[in-house]
Amino acid sequence: MVTLEIDNQQVEVPEGTTILEAAKKLDIHIPTLCACTEMNHTPGACRVCLVEVDRAKSLVASCVYPVAQGMKVRTNTERVRRARRTVIEFLLSDHPADCNICQKSGQCELQAIAEQVGVRQIRFPVTDFSVHRIDDSSHALVRDSSKCINCLRCVTVCAEVQGVSLLTPEGRGFGSKVVPAMSANLADSACTYCGQCAVVCPTGAIVEKDETQKVWDALEDPHRHVVVQEAPAIRAQLGEEFGMEPGSLVTGKMIAALRKLGFDRVFDTNFTADLTIMEEGHELLKRLKTGGVLPMTTSCSPGWIKFIEHNYPELLPNVSTCKSPQQMFGALAKTYYAEFAGIDPAEIFVVSIMPCTAKKYEAARPEMCDSGYRDVDVVLTTRELARMIKQAGIDFTNLMDEPFDAPMGQYTGAGTIFGATGGVMEAALRTVYAVVTGASMPDLDIKPVRGLEGVKEAALEVGDFGEVKVAVAHGLANARKIMDRVVDGTADYHFIEIMACPGGCVGGGGQPLPASNEKREKRAAALYMDDSRVQKFRQSHENPSIKTLYEKFLKEPLGKKSHTLLHTHYVERSV
């Protein structure tokens, strides 16, 4: 332990602690900007967290400077305040002054810090932003490099958390900017569109492509029958946008809000999550029985799909051919539901609410139009939906709960846990076990696949098959660890669940900000609570609406119609 003095107060902390952490123990708040301690990102680059240390020649960055015995630190002197102010003044001089119309307004960390340190003027020339610097080439994300403050968080999340290493600093001096490798457009790059960069970006330099206006237009159009689906994670996140505690389960309020917005039908992606289990579970069984390519991996995370297409194209046969629940929903909405409701599928407009930015890209993939139309018309993130609710003046927190519409609104606990890492695996194993053994698992909770550990493994005795070995990874850097073992043959799994985002969909690129592991855990807990306490059924094959779907429309899992509407293929892409 090391004892030091911060602002004349003694504090004892373990060796290796940074000044910033030590100050926190004394409830001294030092502003930071580039640091993102959760992913161990402290490049010491922004120079906002500067403090005075006795005998140090210059100010030091408290986020990286380790404490030492007897050290004397001052965090609130004129020298420190002046330095912080000037540093922020520098950043603001190279940042567009369009805060009021910025998508990140109100959630921008630079804005907040400028207010905190008290910058009231910029005393020198400012950058000319007349040159267009916006990359809106992709379907999912918009990069505005003029708003980049070189905190390098996106570089770290892209490389360390996601193992993609696409974003990189380029150039020198004032011209240095973070760009996709080789200065490519996002659309022409190996970007997975996972959106984790947008999650960690302190400013509006990387944001989701806002498509709320398209939805407003559709809702206004009398010739459109607008239906909406919401991913499992939304009900555990949306409340946060309205000041509710992380982990608040707001399913009923969400449905009520969507109705108020004017959607003609409010359905649920959880319904097709159950359907995915039916198809994917049977696909796994088929592979197990027929000696198909193993291990099989899940396919519901579009970021993961793009990642494997770029990075492990030789492993594409391992990926389940099942479409994601979003795309299964879209294909069925314009076929099954159109038939059911007697509506011309051309008039049906499918909107998804997703915790994900890559879903925007997935919906736009050219092969995703098996219904004869583009299966999903617009994908909104949780943040975009919250914006619409606010624009509509809806008092979200005081809404009365409402139920989903039929025939695509009913779901089981298995469907809902899709939103957390390990959820798909757990749901699939419940059904596979039941299909193979004809009985439910004695305990439906499969704890080893839950939680935020990067790579999780489990083995389960499944009747005649004996032991089924599974692995779960979330965050693409963890996916890489498993896939490297698949490549070199040391992974003896049968089934692997991979979610592109840390924590799974509850940590998606479209989640409410700011993000943290603590919030991810609370959201996941809400979903497990939905599964164990709220839902009547906890296994996908028990879902009555799914049974009806198979009886009336699909006939059987992996059947002909399923093959056409619910399964897909993948594309080899270069890095």
Add this chain to the structure above:
Amino acid sequence: MTTEKITRNDLRTIKGNVESARRLSPGGNVARVTVHMGTCGLASGAGDVMDALLGEINNTSVPDIMVRSSGCIGLCSREPLVTVETVNSEPVIYAHVDQAGMQKIFRQHIINGKPVVELALARGLAVNETPPLKDNKKNGRIPHISQIPFFGMQKSIALRNRGLIDPDNIEEYIWRDGYSALARALTELESSELISEVKISGLRGRGGGGFPTGMKWEFCAAARGDQKYVLCNADEGDPGAFMDRSIMEGDPHAIIEGMTIAAKAIGAHSGFIYCRAEYPLAVKRFNLAIEQARDRGLLGKDILESGFDFDISIYRGAGAFVCGEETALMASIEGLRGTPRPRPPFPAVSGLWKKPTVLNNVETYSNIPWIIKNGGAAYAGTGTESSKGTKVFALTGKVRNVGLVEVPMGTSIGRIIFDIGEGIPDDRKFKAAQLGGPSGGCLPVEHLNTPTDYEEITKAGAIMGSGGMIVMDQDTCMVDMARYFMDFCQDESCGKCTPCRVGTKRMLEILERICSGEGREGDIELLEDLAGTIKDCALCGLGQTAPNPVLSTIRYFRHEYEEHIRDRHCRAAVCSKLFSSPCQHMCPVGTNVPGYIALLRAGKIDDAYRVLSATNPFPSVCARVCSHPCESRCRRGQLDEPVAIRNLKRFITDNAKPDRINKLPVTMPEKIAVIGAGPSGLTAAFELKKRGYAVTVYEEAPRAGGMLLLGIPEYRLPAQILENEIQRILDTGITLHTETRVGRDIQFEELEKKFDIIYIAAGAHRSLTLGIQGENSEGVLGAVEFLRSFNMGEEVRIGQKAVIIGGGNAALDASRTALRLGCKEVTIAYRREMKDMPALEEEIHAAIEEGIRVKTLVGPKRITADKGHVTGVELVRMGTGDFDMSGRRKPVPIEGSNFVIEADTVISAIGQIPVLDFLSSTPDVEISGSIINVDRELRTRHPKVWAGGDSVTGPKMAIDAIRAGRVAAESIDRFIREGKGEKPLNPDEDGLIEIPQALEEEAYEMKRTAMPHADSSVCTGDFREVETGYSQTMAMAEAHRCLRCDTEDTGSHR
């Protein structure tokens, strides 16, 4: 050559073998020729010289001659250099050798044994390597290397092998005792003993940081780790620094040996040299050296059978300046983007791949073998208290001897520049030296005595850095220089941290706007503020030091920043956005020089006269006596010589027909008095008259003209010429009262009552006294008084032998006048060196030509007299000491060197002061020292009194006085009119004269046209003008030399 692994004993054998192989003898090798082929030599043509040498050897049947190449010997400005050694005679170093020179050296020296004296730089090989032979008549005219300050004042430790060995031959390194220190380190000394030896030596990191090397090693040795690294920083990136390259090219084994010793000290077995890829020759020689060392078992496993393993590889950097920063360098070796990491952890604990690492630079390592061989104490015996040993400086910029110099720490900057570097070419004025490159600062004249000591240099506002020393003269604009370095740092910033990425850009933008004439009040303070923050906040050394050049230039040259911002004036005529042509910019009254030269070329000589008289009422006077600052920055000077602008002006004034002058009307009620009818007073009077004021001028002398009349002899300025110009001024309707001394004939209080405004332009008419014994003897005169008496036609008694004491224009005028008055022996005694004389250079030359003796480095001690009459001057010889505030050497009397020059006349010309007793009862007009205090607009604190000219500045040039007159008139007019809510008047606004367009033509080298002189044999009483003026042909030829720098933006003259 064997390639077997060697032992410690083999080192001695190899040394002996090389020694005997090198021996020259009539039967064996009769000569050894070394062509110095560092990058500097090769760039200057050393390769061709080598070819020429080999060609000569092939074409001639000669006995055996050893031909070899070697690294640079440090004197880069004299490359290509060749050393010739022959049997039984001293080696000779030749400079500026070309192919023809090499052939001549071969035939004359190598074959026939007669050194080519005209090409020879020095005899001897290196200082202390070959002491001069006592009696060597054959080479007698060639100075010995130790007698040449460039070499003699150096002390070689880091550069001990420079130019002496073939870098591609490891055996030559061993011959110079190479690897003996390593042998000792590996077999005799413990790691702790090595560290302690380095600590005793006091060696500090030579890369710039100056961290004690021994301490760094100690930290690393103490750090826990299975794997440790020794790194060498060879990423030399400071503009103007090239010592590391030179060592790598000339003595690569010294670095290998140093690194291996470091490896033993800290327990490392692997090392990297990080070298910029722009140093291909260094990399090549280094790779070869590594290979040879490995072959001999001096690198690799079981070095010298000691059981110690160490190996080195080269990592080539892509040339990012920031990779000189240690953590960025390590990131780069790791294959990452070369950006710095926050410290701690320090590299000694967690460096390359997070392993304990020692990083030192090339120069540091090359000192190590010497220290281990000779002991740390021997190294510490040189240098200052806190800075031990020697330091290599790369001396560049405006200095005669550009090159590498290694001097004992503590050697003053002035001695390096003026003794070793031999000063500034063309004896121009030293302005500042930039130390430490873009991270450093500049030191001005007042710091020439600063010793090269880490702490002293830092105190003065610069840093030792890696030892770059860039010398700058008056042609450097300090604001532009700061802008350049800021631009460099901004370009080379890695962009990681905010202050360095954005802050340096903002500072650069502010500097850019100052340099382009858009500076604002407050910019200097803003720069200081930003600089302070950036220094305090940046992540690494690059950002923390990037503002240093700005801070040090503001500290020492704040006035230049202010001139740029307030006056839009760049005294170095560098910031071209501030002016249209440098000559016009440098002219104190802004005369449109290119305009009148163009008109002269076009044959419009009367228009040319109108242009030059528009800003100057004394064109003919200035055409003769002006100090022509216009010529000082003439762009033509960069090609050959400046245009002879004053001579062209003379041609115009001699040949033009001036317009008739009409009396100007009085339109303003204010009455203005001017005290003094010199150039300043008359100019003010003229300009005020043009603006409609009634002006009365009071002059003590019987005639107007001031110092122009009283101080300047007729042979330089004929009285009639001056009178004509004064008359034109007076013809505008100015009232002149001569023989009216204010304070005697009319009281100042009376003027205060009678006039609304008073302009004091009283000049400086009293000679300073010498303050020595015997000064009151008869025959001792003041120069001003002497010249005035003569010019006023009074009887002046001058003897046969005159001594004039001083070195300014008054001394020259007095001496040449004395000569013309029949004095037989005229001697000027000046206490400094000739180049320090403040007089115009052409005046000094003319005086010497006329037979005046100039004795320099002598100071007056006493006037000897007999019966009250002077008989001589006792002088003492002066040596040169430290540098004074003017950047000149302080003359220091040499004890016991006194001698007497016989003289019957002694004229004191050591300076003049104004006579201001008439102001004694006017306290509002402040006087400090002997001059009047005024503000920028020449206002005194007295509400109605302005002052200008010599009485404000002390003695200066005529054109400065004329400028003061103009400034005062404009200021007075502005004061009066603005007081009434009117705009100030600009009387020159009308009368546009079309300036001919410049013609597109090629400029060929052509020296300036000399001014024809009357016969230089002076006879008594002959005061005819010496300069006779250009002919038409000469004037046209000279006018054609003008490059018309003005034409980019203006074609007409206002």
